[in-house]
Amino acid sequence: MKKWRKNPGPRYALALTVFGMAASIKAFAQDGAAGIQEADSQVRSYFEPGTNLMYAIGAVLGLVGAVKVFQKWNAGDQDTGKVAAAWFGSCIFLVVVATVLQSFFGL
Incomplete structure (x- = not known):
């Protein structure tokens, strides 16, 4: 646990990963209706x-x-x-x- 406090690198990596996942989910959700129509066809x-x-x-x-x-x-x-x-x-x-x-x- 002490390594986590001294080294902020893992926290930044975790924050970037979460931010990247949220951005990709938002990008996929913007065109959801068109994607559903394409899948249906x-x-x-x-x-x-x-x-x-x-x-x-x-x-x-x-x-x-x-x-x-x-x-x-x-x-x-x-x-x-x-x-x-x-x-x-x-x-x-x-x-x-x-x-x-x-x-x-x-x-």
Whole structure:
């Protein structure tokens, strides 16, 4: 604690850091509305490709699931119906989530 009293350098450094942070926060806050609008437009521009990506992932999962279920069915496994329901459910979930998000955000 004695070093803090003798050497004013750390106090000045702390004061400059606080002042710099306050100035940068004020600079960012001045153009907040424009920044929010820009962020909104960027999110909206990525939304349709993201929705299409979810549909594509659902299609690939459907194909992989169909192959897995077919293999289990040919092997005579007893849990073929359970596996088919799980794969089908995951594909339906992806499609429903993409559709609900698209209708929720009104895009």
